[in-house]
Amino acid sequence: MTADPARATLIDGKAFAAGLVERVAAASARLEAKHRIKPGLAVVIVGEDPASQIYVRNKGETTQRAGMRSDTHRLPDETDQETLLALIAALNADKGIHGILVQLPLPGHIDASAVLGAIDPDKDVDGFHVVNAGRLAVGLPGLVPCTPLGCLMLLKAELGELSGLNAVIVGRSNIVGKPMAQLLLGESCTVTIAHSRTRDLPALCRTADILVAAVGRAEMIRGDWIKPGATVIDVGINRVPSRDPMKAAQGKTRVVGDVAFEEAAAAAGRITPVPGGVGPMTIACLLANTYTAACRSAGVEPDALDA
Numbered sequence: 001m002t003a004d005p006a007r008a009t010l011i012d013g014k015a016f017a018a019g020l021v022e023r024v025a026a027a028s029a030r031l032e033a034k035h036r037i038k039p040g041l042a043v044v045i046v047g048e049d050p051a052s053q054i055y056v057r058n059k060g061e062t063t064q065r066a067g068m069r070s071d072t073h074r075l076p077d078e079t080d081q082e083t084l085l086a087l088i089a090a091l092n093a094d095k096g097i098h099g100i101l102v103q104l105p106l107p108g109h110i111d112a113s114a115v116l117g118a119i120d121p122d123k124d125v126d127g128f129h130v131v132n133a134g135r136l137a138v139g140l141p142g143l144v145p146c147t148p149l150g151c152l153m154l155l156k157a158e159l160g161e162l163s164g165l166n167a168v169i170v171g172r173s174n175i176v177g178k179p180m181a182q183l184l185l186g187e188s189c190t191v192t193i194a195h196s197r198t199r200d201l202p203a204l205c206r207t208a209d210i211l212v213a214a215v216g217r218a219e220m221i222r223g224d225w226i227k228p229g230a231t232v233i234d235v236g237i238n239r240v241p242s243r244d245p246m247k248a249a250q251g252k253t254r255v256v257g258d259v260a261f262e263e264a265a266a267a268a269g270r271i272t273p274v275p276g277g278v279g280p281m282t283i284a285c286l287l288a289n290t291y292t293a294a295c296r297s298a299g300v301e302p303d304a305l306d307a
């Protein structure tokens with residue numbers, strides 16, 4: 001909460017994620033004590049992309065802190081598709097592994113959709129398999145992509161009932177925009193999905209009670225695009241040069257979202273920061289999905305993970 005009433009309330013994704021990780025850890029400990037199952041996550045990373053390396057290290061550390069098994073498979077950039085598919089087949093067959101995540105992007109010589117399609121849908125903790133996309137679309141239980149799931153948890157924690165609200169999602173990717181739309185539709189929001197061909201995006205955004213930005217363009221969404229009092233969820237993770245010109249000259253960067261934060265915070269009712277907003281929720285939801293997958297593999301009803 002901020003003291004200035006003219007400024008939006010900050011949605012503390014980092015704190016919410018820490019609480020969720022604790023609840024997953026407690027639920028996993030109960031699962032292990034009662035049913036002798038320790039949830040296990042396998043993360044596969046191909047190549048040396050530095051940003052990906054950081055995320056993968058973060059995921060591994062958080063998973064272990066939650067008392068779950070975490071295996072990281074680091075493969076060289078030149079790994080061929082058959083080798084990767086053989087690893088996935090082995091992980092699909094491994095009874096101690098309940099979740100498999102293949103870090104994206106993959107090197108260009110690998111067909112990402114073939115690789116994602118090879119993961120057992122019941123171990124697909126990213127929720128990227130077409131079977132899970134289909135389950136989400138028709139309202140069957142499945143595994144839901146972590147980033148939109150984390151956004152929905154924040155929205156429900158902040159707003160409670162979402163029914164009837166106008167939601168505008170900027171971005172239509174299969175991993176963020178589309179599943180976000182499905183989830184908000186499931187909450188009975190009136191959902192509009194915008195993209196690079198949308199006409200008069202600022203006017204459309206001004207209709208949003210809930211605005212989700214998943215574009216990948218630094219600070220594209222301006223303060224005067226925000227309906228006063230709206231809830232703004234900024235998914236974007238963009239590296240831009242440091243503010244300090246000396247540091248920028250040394251190639252130092254900082255992370256900003258898709259929303260011009262200072263301007264938007266002056267208009268919005270609530271807003272997520274970047275960093276410290278959606279990003280940590282993505283990792284917490286990955287653990288939640290791994291716990292859920294482990295329970296289902298044993299036919300055990302997962303404990304509720306809400307706050």
Ligand SMILES: NC(=O)C1=CN([C@@H]2O[C@H](COP(=O)(O)OP(=O)(O)OC[C@H]3O[C@@H](n4cnc5c(N)ncnc54)[C@H](OP(=O)(O)O)[C@@H]3O)[C@@H](O)[C@H]2O)C=CC1
Nearest residue numbers: 147171172173176195196214215216235236237278279282
């Ligand atoms: N916090 C987290 O945990 C995560 C953050 N991210 C971040 O979220 C952002 C989005 O990721 P992702 O969905 O994978 O990105 P994609 O690049 O796959 O999709 C971007 C979407 O934005 C649309 N778009 C691009 N430019 C414009 C524009 N000028 N006006 C309106 N729409 C536009 C594109 O439209 P079109 O389809 O027409 O090309 C596309 O639908 C990135 O910054 C990414 O780093 C992603 C995953 C997790």
Ligand SMILES: Nc1nc(=O)c2c([nH]1)NC[C@@H]1CN(c3ccc(C(=O)N[C@@H](CCC(=O)O)C(=O)O)cc3)C=[N+]21
Nearest residue numbers: 055101102103104105126237255275276277279280282
């Ligand atoms: N198969 C797959 N699944 C993914 O979920 C996946 C992926 N590939 N490839 C890359 C994107 C990106 N992503 C993020 C996760 C956490 C933060 C995160 O925790 N960010 C922190 C720190 C940001 C920083 O300072 O760099 C924050 O926003 O506060 C960000 C981004 C998951 N992704």
